[in-house]
Amino acid sequence: xxxxxxxxxxxxxxxxxxxxxxxxxxxxxxxxxxxxxxxxxxxxxxxxxxxxxxxxxxxxxxxxxxxxxxxxxxxxxxxxxxx
Amino acid sequence: xxxxxxxxxxxxxxxxxxxxxxxxxxxxxxxxxxxxxxxxxxxxxxxxxxxxxxxxxxxxxxxxxxxxxxxxxxxxxxxxxxxxxxxxxxxxxxxxxxxxxxxxxxxxxxxxxxxxxxxxxxxxxxxxxxxxxxxxxxxxxxxxxxxxxxxxxxxxxxxxxxxxxxxxxxxxxxxxxxxxxxxxxxxxxxxxxxxxxxxxxxxxxxxxxxxxxxxxxxxxxxxxxxxxxxxxxxxxxxxxxxxxxxxxxxxxxxxxxxxxxxxxxxxxxxxxxxxxxxxxxxxxxxxxxxxxxxxxxxxxxxxxxxxxxxxxxxxxxxxxxxxxxxxxxxxxxxxxxxxxxxxxxxxxxxxxxxxxxxxxxxxxxxxxxxxxxxxxxxxxxxxxxxxxxxxxxxxxxxxxxxxxxxxxxxxxxxx
Numbered sequence: 001x002x003x004x005x006x007x008x009x010x011x012x013x014x015x016x017x018x019x020x021x022x023x024x025x026x027x028x029x030x031x032x033x034x035x036x037x038x039x040x041x042x043x044x045x046x047x048x049x050x051x052x053x054x055x056x057x058x059x060x061x062x063x064x065x066x067x068x069x070x071x072x073x074x075x076x077x078x079x080x081x082x083x
Numbered sequence: 084x085x086x087x088x089x090x091x092x093x094x095x096x097x098x099x100x101x102x103x104x105x106x107x108x109x110x111x112x113x114x115x116x117x118x119x120x121x122x123x124x125x126x127x128x129x130x131x132x133x134x135x136x137x138x139x140x141x142x143x144x145x146x147x148x149x150x151x152x153x154x155x156x157x158x159x160x161x162x163x164x165x166x167x168x169x170x171x172x173x174x175x176x177x178x179x180x181x182x183x184x185x186x187x188x189x190x191x192x193x194x195x196x197x198x199x200x201x202x203x204x205x206x207x208x209x210x211x212x213x214x215x216x217x218x219x220x221x222x223x224x225x226x227x228x229x230x231x232x233x234x235x236x237x238x239x240x241x242x243x244x245x246x247x248x249x250x251x252x253x254x255x256x257x258x259x260x261x262x263x264x265x266x267x268x269x270x271x272x273x274x275x276x277x278x279x280x281x282x283x284x285x286x287x288x289x290x291x292x293x294x295x296x297x298x299x300x301x302x303x304x305x306x307x308x309x310x311x312x313x314x315x316x317x318x319x320x321x322x323x324x325x326x327x328x329x330x331x332x333x334x335x336x337x338x339x340x341x342x343x344x345x346x347x348x349x350x351x352x353x354x355x356x357x358x359x360x361x362x363x364x365x366x367x368x369x370x371x372x373x374x375x376x377x378x379x380x381x382x383x384x385x386x387x388x389x390x391x392x393x394x395x396x397x398x399x400x401x402x403x404x405x406x407x408x409x410x411x412x413x414x415x416x417x418x419x420x421x422x423x424x425x426x427x428x429x430x431x432x433x434x435x436x437x438x439x440x441x442x443x444x445x446x447x448x449x450x451x452x453x454x455x456x457x458x459x460x461x462x463x464x465x466x467x468x469x470x471x472x473x474x475x476x477x478x479x480x481x482x483x484x485x486x487x488x489x490x491x492x493x494x495x496x497x498x
Contacts, residue, residue: 019149041154044218052215
């Protein structure tokens, strides 16, 4: 998957997790929590959905990599490049 | 006697919110009951296949965001809808109510079956690898979940919990609310019962294995308490929450009063896991009557519990004949499950609610689908198939019984 495709996949997950939110203006460099009402259970949802949809395992100590869209895409690129 | 209590200890119903398979408000529900309209329909559930059930169609998004619906449970959504509608019906100035003085008491027959079945179904797709088991499982399945979701939604910081009381739970929720108001543990009680049971295949399968699940070509005819051809329970979902307040507080703010909780009782059979005990049921009724300062003939309507099972209906009728004997012709008896099926934890609360408008319209709704009365179910005041206009109705006695021999009775009178 390309970086754009990974971003799109993350957006689909975010849309399911935060269905009431408008994601069209999401700023990639700004932490997700500063733009969306996400709590720790929501971030666990992101981890779980990546596991379910793409079989990607994210160790707990690396959850901080999912802080923003940009950091998430950068972190996932090597893991998803062959998908 | 209830009337000898000071107004500060007299507990009244000032709000009703409900979702039944045939109505999403008290007026809608009452209209369906007087019209003889069933809410039972064809239904299919995972593994079990086609069956019949009482299915609700309330708008979850009226009081919840989509995210809250996704994260929570169906029982939570039912509870939130009913509690929010009850608060609106009460006319309380909710924005200015001190939410720390509100208590939430929700009766449930069971909770967690639906969510557990869903998770097991989902991890089946991952070869039962438990790392795919949702982190939402525990908050969804803790026993206080439906009450807790109401607390979160309405910003109530007083006590919240559920009461596990099998199919007596709706009455148990109401009784808890009365007790907590009298103990001054809260100033407003949101109480009643909820059920999400139709979303658990296990409920259907277990009743079926027990030979106690209703079957009928026409779904709306499947729930037929007291009929000689009844063959079991129609499982239903639904909920009913009441706003209870002390009479002095209700009068001070000019609230509409739906009725006063005049008496109540709960007891246990201590005889069998499943089969009811008419003797203990009759004792429970007598105890509620004594606490209300009433005699059997003082009751205008008995809202029966009968679930349309062969033995259960006959046992309750035996208990009713034991209490009312042959002198009960004044007392009318009806059954709401014949319209909506058995709403489990919500049943007691819903069935009481369906009868409350009788204080205003003077009509006793019927028990429908009664084509051929089972002789074992002969009751002197049974209202069969068509509602009966009475004129003035002052008292309602609501039966609600459950597995493991749990019995509950609530008596409401006109204020």
